Amino acid sequence: xxxxxxxxxxxxxxxxxxxxxxxxxxxxxxxxxxxxxxxxxxxxxxxxxxxxxxxxxxxxxxxxxxxxxxxxxxxxxxxxxxxxxxxxxxxxxxxxxxxxxxxxxxxxxxxxxxxxxxxxxxxxxxxxxxxxxxxxxxxxxxxxxxxxxxxxxxxxxxxxxxxxxxxxxxxxxxxxxxxxxxxxxxxxxxxxxxxxxxxxxxxxxxxxxxxxxxxxxxxxxxxxxxxxxxxxxxxxxxxxxxxxxxxxxxxxxxxxxxxxxxxxxxxxxxxxxxxxxxxxxxxxxxxxxxxxxxxxxxxxxxxxxxxxxxxxxxxxxxxxxxxxxxxxxxxxxxxxxxxxxxxxxxxxxxxxxxxxxxxxxxxxxxxxxxxxxxxxxxxxxxxxxxxxxxxxxxxxxxxxxxxxxxxxxxxxxxxxxxxxxxxxxxxxxxxxxxxxxxxxxxxxxxxxxxxxxxxxxxxxxxxxxxxxxxxxxxxxxxxxxxxxxxxxxxxxxxxxxxxxxxxxxxxxxxxxxxxxxxxxxxxxxxxxxxxxxxxxxxxxxxxxxxxxxxxxxxxxxxxxxxxxxxxxxxxxxxxxxxxxxxxxxxxxxxxxxxxxxxxxxxxxxxxxxxxxxxxxxxxxxxxxxxxxxxxxxxxxxxxxxx
Numbered sequence: 081x082x083x084x085x086x087x088x089x090x091x092x093x094x095x096x097x098x099x100x101x102x103x104x105x106x107x108x109x110x111x112x113x114x115x116x117x118x119x120x121x122x123x124x125x126x127x128x129x130x131x132x133x134x135x136x137x138x139x140x141x142x143x144x145x146x147x148x149x150x151x152x153x154x155x156x157x158x159x160x161x162x163x164x165x166x167x168x169x170x171x172x173x174x175x176x177x178x179x180x181x182x183x184x185x186x187x188x189x190x191x192x193x194x195x196x197x198x199x200x201x202x203x204x205x206x207x208x209x210x211x212x213x214x215x216x217x218x219x220x221x222x223x224x225x226x227x228x229x230x231x232x233x234x235x236x237x238x239x240x241x242x243x244x245x246x247x248x249x250x251x252x253x254x255x256x257x258x259x260x261x262x263x264x265x266x267x268x269x270x271x272x273x274x275x276x277x278x279x280x281x282x283x284x285x286x287x288x289x290x291x292x293x294x295x296x297x298x299x300x301x302x303x304x305x306x307x308x309x310x311x312x313x314x315x316x317x318x319x320x321x322x323x324x325x326x327x328x329x330x331x332x333x334x335x336x337x338x339x340x341x342x343x344x345x346x347x348x349x350x351x352x353x354x355x356x357x358x359x360x361x362x363x364x365x366x367x368x369x370x371x372x373x374x375x376x377x378x379x380x381x382x383x384x385x386x387x388x389x390x391x392x393x394x395x396x397x398x399x400x401x402x403x404x405x406x407x408x409x410x411x412x413x414x415x416x417x418x419x420x421x422x423x424x425x426x427x428x429x430x431x432x433x434x435x436x437x438x439x440x441x442x443x444x445x446x447x448x449x450x451x452x453x454x455x456x457x458x459x460x461x462x463x464x465x466x467x468x469x470x471x472x473x474x475x476x477x478x479x480x481x482x483x484x485x486x487x488x489x490x491x492x493x494x495x496x497x498x499x500x501x502x503x504x505x506x507x508x509x510x511x512x513x514x515x516x517x518x519x520x521x522x523x524x525x526x527x528x529x530x531x532x533x534x535x536x537x538x539x540x541x542x543x544x545x546x547x548x549x550x551x552x553x554x555x556x557x558x559x560x561x562x563x564x565x566x567x568x569x570x571x572x573x574x575x576x577x578x579x580x581x582x583x584x585x586x587x588x589x590x591x592x593x594x595x596x597x598x599x600x601x602x603x604x605x606x607x608x609x610x611x612x613x614x615x616x617x618x619x620x621x622x623x624x625x626x627x628x629x630x631x632x633x634x635x636x637x638x639x640x641x642x643x644x645x646x647x648x649x650x651x652x653x654x655x656x657x658x659x660x661x662x663x664x665x666x667x668x669x670x671x672x673x674x675x676x677x678x679x680x681x682x683x684x685x686x687x688x689x690x691x692x693x694x695x696x697x698x699x700x701x702x703x704x705x706x707x708x709x710x711x712x713x714x715x716x717x718x719x720x721x722x
Contacts (some may be wrong), residue, residue, distance in 0.1 A: 083394075086267075097117070101431065103219045103220065104220055104224045104228065106576070107195055107228055107685045108134070108228065108229065108231065108563075109130075109132060109232060109240075109282045109350065109564055110127070110128065110129075110130070110132065110347075110348035110350075111127075111132050111133060111134040111231075111345065111349065111350025112125045112126065112127030112131055112132060112133055112244075112323070112347075112350065113125060113126040113127065113349060113350065113351040113352070113353060113608070114133065114351070114352050114589075114621035115330060115333055115353045115355060116352065116354050116355060117355055117357045117358060117359040117362075118354075118355065118356050118358055118397070118558070119120035119358070119359075119417050119718045120354075120368065121359055122247075123297040123324070123327075123329065123330065123355070123357060123359050123362075124323070124324040124325060124326070124327060124330040124333060124486070125323045125324065125325055126325065126337075126346055126347050127323075127325070127347055127348070127422070127516075128347045128348060129246070129279075130238075130240045131238055131239060131240060131323050131658060132231065132239075132240035132241045132243075132244050132245035133241060133244045133245050133247065133326065133350070134231060134241075134243065134350040134403065134563040135227070135230065135231060135241065135243040135254055136227065136564070137223045137224070137226060137227040137241060139243075139254060139255060140226075140227070140230060140242065141254065141255065141256065141257055141262055143240060143257070143258075143259045143262040143263075143664045144230075144257060144262040144263075144265060144285045145226065145252075145400065146295055146298070146300040146301075147262045147263045147265070147266035147291050147292075147295055147300075148187075148226075148229075148230065148266045148269065149187075149298075150266070150291060150295045150297075150298050150300065150369065150682070151267060151269065151270070151290075151291045151294060152187055152190070152266070152269060152270075153186045153187040153612055154294070154298055155186075156186065156188075156222065157222055158189050158703065159186060159187060160214070160217050160372040160642045161188040161189070161213040161216060161217035162186060162189070162210055162213060162214065162329065163186050165459070172663070174674075175511075184682075185209070186213065187225065187226065187229050188216055188217055189209050189210065189213045190210035190229065190233075191213075191216060191225060191228055191229045192213045194215060194229070194232040194233065195212075195228075195232065196208075196212055198461065199207055207286070208538075211299055215578050227640075228637070230242045231243075233269050234272050235248075235249075235265060235268045235269065235272050236268055236272030236273055236275075237249065237272075237276065237278060237320040237322075238322070239320075240267055242254060245265050245268070246261070246265070247321060247323070248320050248322075248323070249261075249262070249264070249277065249317065249320065250315065250316060250317060250320050250565060251317050251318050253372075258299070258315070258692040259292075259293070259305070259309055260288065260309050260312045260314075260315060261315060263289075263291040263292045263295065263593070264277065264284060264287075264288040264314060264315075264316075266293075267284070267288050267290065267291045268284075268287075270287075271287075274566065275287045276613070277314050278316065278319060278320060281314055284314060285314055285715075288314070289309075289310045292306055292309050292403075293306065293310075293584035295713050298602060300438075304680075317339070318682055320459055323684075326407070326408050326411070326462040327647060328366070328401050328402055328403035328404065328407055328413050329355075329359075329362050329400060329401045330358050330414070331401075331403070331411070331413050332398070332401045332403075332413065332415070332416060332556060333353065333355055333357070333556055333557065334346070335517075335558055336555070336556050337353060337414070337557060337560075339405055340557065340569055341569075342398050342559070343534045347368070349562065349563065350562070350563030351471045351561060351562060351563065351568075352559075352560070352561040353555055353557060353558055353559075353560050354557075354558045354559040354560075354561075355389060355398075355506065355556050356392075356393075356397035356398050356399065356555065356557075356558055357398065357399065357401075357556065358399045358401065360672075361391075361399050361400050361665075361668065361669060361672065362399075362400040362401070362402075364665065364668050365391070365400045365402050366400075366402050367583045367664050368661050368664050368665055369387040369388075369389050369402050369405070369638065369661055370387065370405045370406060370642075372387065372616070372657075372660070372661045373385050373386065373387040373405045373640065374641065376648075376657065380648070380649045380652075382642065382648070382649075384642045384643050384644050384646075385405075385640065385641075385642055385648070386404050386410070386414055386641060386642065387402065387404065387405055387414075387638070387639065387640050387661075388402055388403055388404065388413075388414040388415045388474045388535055388638070388639045389401075389415065389535070389637065389638045389639070389661075389662075389665065390404040390415045390416075390536065390539055390554075390636070390637055391539075391634050391635065391637075391665070391669065392407055392539055392543070392545070392552075392554045392633070392634060392635055392636075393633065393634055393673070394546055394547055394552070394630075394632070394633060394634065395542065395552055395573045396552035396553055396554050396555050396573050396574070396575070397554075397555065397556075397558075398554050398555065398556040399634065399669070401413070401415050401416070401556075402415060403415045403416075403417070412643075412698060414534075414535075414639065415534065415535045415536065416534050416536040416640075417534075419532035419533060419534055420532055420534070420619070420623075420624055420639075420641065421529055421530050421532060421619045421624060422529040422531075422532075422538060422617050422619070422624070423495075423528070423529040423530065423531075423534045423617035423618045423619040423620075423624060423626060423654070424492045424528065424529055424615065424616060424617045424654070425526065425529055425538055425615055425616075425617030425626050425628055425637075425654075426512075426517065426527065426529035427489055427492060427497050427527065427528070427529070427615065428542075428545065428591065428615055429511050429512055429515060429517065429527070429589055430497055430500055430508050430509060430527045430588060431485070431489045431497075431499045431500070431590065432511060432545075432579060432583060432584070432587045433501075433504050433507040433508045433511050434485060434500050434503075434504060435583045435586050435587060435691075436507060436511075436579070436583050437503075437504050437507055438691060439485060439500075439503075439504075439691075439694075440485065440614045440691040440693040440694065441484070441485050441486035441535070441586060441690055442484060442485070442486070442690065442692075442693035443484070443485050443570075443693045443694050444482040444485070445482065445483065445484075445485050445488060445496050445503075446481065446482060446485065446495070446496070446499040446501045447474075447479055447480040447482060447483045447488070447493060447495050447496040447499065448469070448479055448480075448481060448495060448499070449479055449482070450497065450498060450499070451468070451469045451470070451471050452469060452470045452471075452496065452524065453468070453469060454467070454468075454469065454470050455466060455523075455531070456470055456523060456524045456525070457470040457523060457524060458523035458525055458526075458530070465565055465709065468491050470493065470524075470525070472494050472498060472528065473494065474494050474495055475494070475612055476491055479495060483496055485500065486590050486593070489590045489591075489594070489598075490590055490593045490594055490597065490598040490599075491598050491599060492594075492598070492615075492616060493526055495713050497527050497528065498524060498527060498528070501524060501527040505522075505524070508522070508526075508527060509522040511578075511579075512526060514551075514578040514579075515540075515541040515544060515551065515578055516537065516540055516541060516551065517531065517533060517537060517541055518531060520645060529617060529619065533637060533641065536554055536604065538626070538628050538637045539554055539628075539635050539636075539637055540552070540553055541629075542555060542628050542630060542635050542637070543632065543635050544578050544579060544584070545584055545587060545588060545591065546583070546588075546630040546635050547575075547614075548581040548584050548678065549577055549578060549579035549580055549581050549583070550575050550576070550577050551575060551576055551577075552573055552574070552575045553573075553575070553579045555571050555572070555573070555574065556571075557569070557571040558570070558571050558572075559571065564589065577667060582689050585680060585685045586685060586689050586690060588678065588685070589613075589682050589685045589686060590611050591613035591614055591615055591629075592607070592611065592612070592613040592616060592678075592682055594613065594615055594616070595607060595612050595613060595614055595629065597651070599615075599616040599654070600615075600616050600627060600654075600655050600659045601653040601655070601658060602655060602656070602659055603659045603660065603662065603663040605663075606666065606667070607664055609667075609670070609673070609675075610632070610670055610675035610676060610677070611631060611632065611676070611677050611678045611682075612629055612630070612631050612666065612675075613629060613630055613678075614628055614629025614630065614659075614662075615628055615629070616653060616654030616655045616658070617625070617646060617654045618652070618653040618654050621647045622647050622648050622649065622650060622651065622652040623641060623642070623645055623646070623648065624639065624640075624641040625639065625640045625641065625648065625652055625653055625654045625656070625657035626638065626639050626654045626658055627655070627658035627662045629659075629662060631669075631670060631675040631676075632674075632675055632676045632677070632678060633668065633669065633670065633673040633674060633675050633676075634666075634669050634673065636662060636665065636666065636669070638658040638659075638661055638665075640657045640658055641657065642651075642667050651674050655669060684698070
């Protein structure tokens with residue numbers, strides 16, 4: 081019997097070669113889009129109403145086809161859409177009862193009802209069903225009818241179609257289903273709720289075994305296989321696997337996908353989106369950042385503390401996106417959906433501008449208080465005398481006549497940075513635009529990070545420091561395939577050169593010093609394992625705490641702050657709050673992607689790239705440099721915007 085059915089199905093495939101693929105396409109329902117991580121693991125789905133995954137006929141297991149035919153329509157490959165024997169048997173029972181009791185429907189008739197008709201049982205609807213079934217048989221091959229049917233049927237627990245059922249019931253891909261699992265799915269068609277294996281496991285088991293018996297009777301399985309199969313447990317999951325439709329990384333993928341696709345296609349097209357996300361790293365980063373947020377909240381009695389984190393490879397591939405402490409509690413994605421001041425995270429732009437102008441890291445820059453009209457800080461002048469002037473401060477309130485340029489960045493000194501920027505304002509403004517922090521707007525407070533940005537923009541800018549002056553824009557979508565696995569979009573690196581490699585190398589060495597002995601020295605231990613560079617950032621009133629750093633493999637930024645924009649606590653800076661969790665995640669990233677030594681090396685850059693200072697004889701200004709009397713601790717966090 082099985083061999084005859086196989087030969088007959090082959091005959092039908094070739095004899096129905098005239099069937100129109102376009103006709104079948106028009107009949108297909110809406111399908112969910114599947115989102116995969118960089119390793120091919122499913123991380124979620126996008127869909128509107130029904131969870132349905134497209135399965136082509138070729139990917140449906142043969143055991144499932146045999147099980148469905150045995151359970152629903154044993155003569156499927158023999159009739160032309162209507163089974164006279166089955167209809168006669170059903171008609172006798174219906175006439176006896178005076179109403180439609182047994183439909184006698186073939187698979188083709190059931191498909192007609194699923195696509196075009198209501199479930200109401202009436203004689204007139206039955207006649208329409210028969211007419212539509214004949215039309216389907218005239219326009220589709222048997223295998224196309226089966227494909228449509230197995231994609232339409234509801235199988236309980238929110239699963240529409242056999243591919244969705246495999247995922248919901250067993251947590252498996254369709255191709256991985258066993259014989260008994262195929263039989264269970266086939267048995268659910270007749271009564272998806274009545275035979276629901278999670279609610280009625282005994283009924284489901286009896287129904288499954290009945291399907292196996294029919295498969296044996298029809299010659300699809302041997303007696304030995306049948307007897308072994310009926311003794312197997314149901315094998316379903318402890319509870320239905322609910323399709324994951326949202327999360328911080330999924331929201332970012334959705335946001336980016338809508339820039340490429342119409343929203344309707346994204347939710348109904350049955351697409352496959354292959355992303356750059358590493359879901360293992362995603363989960364690890366979420367756990368680390370959430371645990372630190374919980375720790376800080378308990379220590380300082382905060383109820384609205386939030387965290388965010390984002391990392392990408394040196395080519396711009398986004399590896400994880402953490403937008404808050406718990407997606408179930410807060411959907412706002414603080415990694416890219418909000419804009420907040422970034423504090424001293426912005427300072428490297430000023431120092432790079434200085435190096436491009438020929439200023440040496442060994443040169444001296446003023447570190448004295450300034451009093452400037454409010455317009456220099458981008459604010460309107462006030463009628464109140466105390467608000468007419470902008471008076472930025474150093475964190476420690478220590479000031480010196482001069483300090484070395486490199487120390488201004490290593491220890492994040494506000495006044496030194498402002499004095500440096502005042503020497504080259506046009507160049508600084510130009511670089512803020514080139515690094516895509518701003519679109520050309522600029523005032524002096526920008527060098528202290530007063531402008532709003534987010535982790536996405538920070539990573540984009542810092543990628544140029546990691547990549548020798550080439551800025552890479554973060555991307556998360558590698559490929560989009562249609563439901564037939566045809567490529568419709570390919571994503572990749574987008575980059576531009578924004579600075580000279582030599583100047584970037586000088587800047588990078590100072591950012592290495594930030595980690596070794598500066599404001600991020602709490603994670604200096606990492607330098608014993610691999611090269612790392614970065615910059616802390618803290619905004620006025622200790623409202624935001626950042627650390628952004630990079631290795632030879634990735635760029636990563638971490639943030640802590642309160643949704644109320646209130647002070648975290650006095651002394652809550654990026655070095656204390658954000659660098660420790662950054663380091664934990666960095667170690668995991670390096671264990672997976674590998675981290676090495678920067679080229680050229682720190683020593684080579686200092687030896688060959690640093691320009692000679694304009695005042696090479698240091699003793700000439702020793703009498704003015706009060707900073708020499710300060711300890712390293714005094715320079716540790718010398719910034720209100722550290």
